Structures are given as C-alpha cells and as structure tokens.
Amino acid sequence: MFAVEIIAKKRDKQELSSDEIKFFVDGYAQETIPDYQASAWCMAVLLNGMTPTEATHYTLHMAHSGDMLDLHDIAPFVVDKHSTGGVGDKTTLIVAPLVAYHGLPVGKMSGRGLGFSGGTVDKLESIRGFNPSLSTEQFLQTLAQHGVVVSGQSADLAPADGKFYALRDVTATVTSLPLIAGSIMSKKIAAGADAIVLDVKVGRGAFMQTEAEAEALATLMVDIGQGVGRRVAAVLSDMNQPLGNTIGNALEVKEAIETLHGGGPTDLREHCLTIGGKMLQLADKAATLEEAKTMLATSLDGGQAWNKFVEWIVAQGGDQSQLENPDTLPQAPLVETVNAPNSGYISAIDAAEVGKTGVQLGGGRLQKSDIIDPSVGIVLHAKVGDECTAGTPLLTIHANDQTKLDAARQRLLEAIHWSDEPVEALPHTLKIIG
Numbered sequence: 001m002f003a004v005e006i007i008a009k010k011r012d013k014q015e016l017s018s019d020e021i022k023f024f025v026d027g028y029a030q031e032t033i034p035d036y037q038a039s040a041w042c043m044a045v046l047l048n049g050m051t052p053t054e055a056t057h058y059t060l061h062m063a064h065s066g067d068m069l070d071l072h073d074i075a076p077f078v079v080d081k082h083s084t085g086g087v088g089d090k091t092t093l094i095v096a097p098l099v100a101y102h103g104l105p106v107g108k109m110s111g112r113g114l115g116f117s118g119g120t121v122d123k124l125e126s127i128r129g130f131n132p133s134l135s136t137e138q139f140l141q142t143l144a145q146h147g148v149v150v151s152g153q154s155a156d157l158a159p160a161d162g163k164f165y166a167l168r169d170v171t172a173t174v175t176s177l178p179l180i181a182g183s184i185m186s187k188k189i190a191a192g193a194d195a196i197v198l199d200v201k202v203g204r205g206a207f208m209q210t211e212a213e214a215e216a217l218a219t220l221m222v223d224i225g226q227g228v229g230r231r232v233a234a235v236l237s238d239m240n241q242p243l244g245n246t247i248g249n250a251l252e253v254k255e256a257i258e259t260l261h262g263g264g265p266t267d268l269r270e271h272c273l274t275i276g277g278k279m280l281q282l283a284d285k286a287a288t289l290e291e292a293k294t295m296l297a298t299s300l301d302g303g304q305a306w307n308k309f310v311e312w313i314v315a316q317g318g319d320q321s322q323l324e325n326p327d328t329l330p331q332a333p334l335v336e337t338v339n340a341p342n343s344g345y346i347s348a349i350d351a352a353e354v355g356k357t358g359v360q361l362g363g364g365r366l367q368k369s370d371i372i373d374p375s376v377g378i379v380l381h382a383k384v385g386d387e388c389t390a391g392t393p394l395l396t397i398h399a400n401d402q403t404k405l406d407a408a409r410q411r412l413l414e415a416i417h418w419s420d421e422p423v424e425a426l427p428h429t430l431k432i433i434g
C-alpha cells in the first residue's frame with residue numbers, strides 16, 4: 001500500500017477499507033508517513049467525510065495504536081467525560097474530583113488546546129509542578145490511590161491521536177466530524193472507562209455550529225462507544241458564548257477553584273452539575289439526573305469536592321500552596337479593564353472571536369511548536385442577557401504585550417453585540433442523548 005493512493009482514494013470520495021485506514025494511522029503514528037501526506041489526508045477527510053463504518057475503523061485503529069487499559073483490577077466501574085471543545089471550558093477541573101468524591105473513579109485522558117478552544121492539559125499545567133505526562137503505570141497507580149487521574153496524550157495511550165491532534169490543530173482540519181469522533185472515542189476506549197459522558201458543544205465557539213451537526217457527532221460517538229460495550233451518553237450544550245467568565249489557562253484554574261468552593265458563575269456550576277450528574281446516573285449511583293445533581297451540589301457547597309481536587313492535583317505533583325493562594329498562579333504583567341462603550345443589554349458574545357483573541361494573546365498555539373503563556377486571557381464581567389451601563393466594567397484583558405492588548409481590546413469590543421431591548425439569557429443544556 002502507498003499513502004498517496006489512500007489520499008487519492010479519499011480525495012475521489014471513495015470508501016477506505018479497514019486495512020487502508022490502519023496503514024495510514026499506523027504509518028503516521030510510526031513516522032513512516034510524513035506530516036505533509038497526513039495533512040493532505042486529513043483535508044481530504046474534512047472535505048469528503050467518512051462513512052460511519054470508516055469512522056469506526058479509524059477510531060479503533062487509533063485506540064489500538066497504543067496500550068488498551070483494562071481498569072477492572074483497580075475498580076469495578078470507572079467513568080470518564082470528554083468535551084468536543086469550547087471556549088472557557090474548565091468543566092473537567094471541577095467535575096473529575098466532584099464525581100470521584102462520590103466514590104466513582106474518574107480516569108481521564110485530556111488534550112491540549114485545539115484551534116480556538118482551550119485544552120484541559122494546558123490549564124492544569126499553569127499549576128506549578130503539575131505533571132500531565134503519566135506513564136500507563138503512573139496513570140493506574142494514581143487512579144487506584146486517589147480515585148481520580150487526568151493524563152495528557154501519552155506515548156502509551158492512543159499515540160496516533162496525539163500526532164493527528166497536533167497536526168489538525170495547525171492545518172485547519174479540526175472541524176471534521178469523523179476526525180473529532182475518532183480523536184475523542186479512541187482516547188476514551190483506550191483509557192478503559194466503563195461509562196463515558198460526552199459534552200458536545202454547539203454554537204459559535206464550538207466545532208459544531210448547529211444542533212443538527214452536533215447531534216450527528218453525538219450519535220456517531222455514542223454508537224462507536226456502545227459498539228465496544230461502553231455505556232455512553234452525550235449532553236448537547238450551548239457554546240455561543242464562553243462558558244463561565246474566564247478564558248485563559250491560569251484564569252480558568254482560578255475560576256474552577258471558586259466553583260469548587262461552592263461559588264463561581266451560575267452557568268459553569270449548572271453545567272458541571274449536569275455533566276457530573278449524568279456520570280453518576282450512568283454508573284447507577286443515582287436514579288435520576290435531578291437526584292444526582294442534588295448530591296453533587298451538596299459536595300460542592302460542603303467543601304468535599306475541593307478537598308478531593310487538592311488531593312488529586314498534589315498527587316500529580318501540583319503545588320498545594322498555589323491552589324490555596326490562587327493569586328500566586330501565573331499573573332500577566334499587563335491587566336486592563338475595558339468599560340462598556342454604551343448602555344444596553346448584551347445580545348451576543350461571539351465565543352469563537354473571544355477564543356481566537358485568547359490565542360492571539362498567547363494563551364493558545366498558532367503553530368505546533370508555540371509555547372503558550374498561562375497567565376494571559378480575558379475575564380468577562382457580563383454575559384448575554386445582562387444589562388450594562390456605559391462606563392462600567394465590561395471585561396478585563398490580561399496580556400504580556402501592549403500591542404497584543406490593544407488588538408485584543410478592539411477585537412473583543414467587536415465580538416460583543418448590544419440591544420436596547422431586554423434579551424433572554426442563553427440556555428445551557430440543549431439535549432441529552434443516551
């Protein structure tokens with residue numbers, strides 16, 4: 001087989017066989033297929049799609065490109081969650097310890113930022129000492145001892161996805177439905193969880209812009225997971241505006257800490273209760289989603305989730321004193337609050353524009369080799385539906401460079417839309433599948 005023939009076949013809209021997909025996935029993982037051929041193949045898939053059968057083969061070959069974990073020696077039932085990618089999405093930081101506190105082990109493999117969307121691993125790395133690069137042995141040991149572990153892409157688990165993920169990020173091939181499904185489900189299947197909750201984002205700041213696209217992605221992932229015997233549910237949630245108030249790695253860790261203390265923005269807390277609640281429900285720890293959410297709210301407000309968070313971060317090498325004094329997390333040298341230019345109601349905050357501004361400030365990558373600055377980002381002081389008075393704080397920019405700050409101010413003011421009439425707040429959960 002030759003890579004060029006497989007690229008040509010996909011370019012010509014033909015269905016690839018399992019063997020052809022395996023040849024390509026293994027070839028790229030083992031570096032016998034170079035970046036330029038893998039880029040062309042990803043673009044052909046983005047433009048011409050995959051059949052559900054091709055997407056399933058792609059997922060399983062990616063999962064089998066490394067170790068396949070069986071966690072049953074550690075716990076009878078392990079759960080996992082994964083987001084399709086959004087702006088300001090720090091859900092894992094809150095939900096993983098929250099659910100683990102309820103006696104449900106959470107073993108999770110997370111990604112770095114992708115396109116304009118942030119990544120859990122980048123956020124966690126803003127905590128001094130935190131180690132996301134765990135070997136399989138360390139992953140298992142941390143899960144067994146603490147009931148919660150979050151690892152970055154490793155050389156052991158779904159290594160092919162690690163390579164494709166980084167390539168897609170910088171070749172404008174992120175938004176392909178089968179490539180997203182394969183990327184997420186290969187990691188989930190390899191990491192061995194029995195139940196998986198997929199957080200499928202919809203809207204301007206998501207890779208799926210419409211509910212129909214999101215539902216197609218959710219259904220494909222649920223089918224792939226159930227096909228290999230996992231319990232899978234998908235929550236379709238709104239991503240037209242950022243989740244919570246902060247965008248940027250250290251700023252998002254701070255907001256997660258507030259939420260773990262029982263505070264934090266209402267939309268973020270509600271979203272975490274829904275995702276965590278669905279995890280408890282899939283594991284038969286609660287009869288209904290409402291019951292599960294009430295259990296979780298009690299442990300957010302009572303400090304138990306916070307204690308579990310500290311235990312987990314310290315177990316992965318993180319500095320406890322930084323968690324207890326969040327002001328010691330990385331701080332940007334330039335901090336500017338931008339006031340509302342007029343009075344009125346906020347009718348839209350373009351989440352994609354806010355995400356791209358965060359990347360331009362240095363919080364994300366434009367090239368594979370870019371080093372991100374954990375301190376930069378944006379804090380929103382108002383969300384869609386809020387009424388603002390001219391001259392009151394609208395948002396705060398954290399930057400490391402005055403030129404970038406000036407560009408961000410302009411871009412963010414253009415991303416916020418106004419109405420003279422009252423505007424309804426945006427919904428959180430649109431639909432639950434499975």
Ligand code: URA
Pocket residue numbers: 083084085111114165174179180181183184
């Ligand atoms: N998250 C992933 O892990 N992969 C994607 O492709 C998109 C979001």
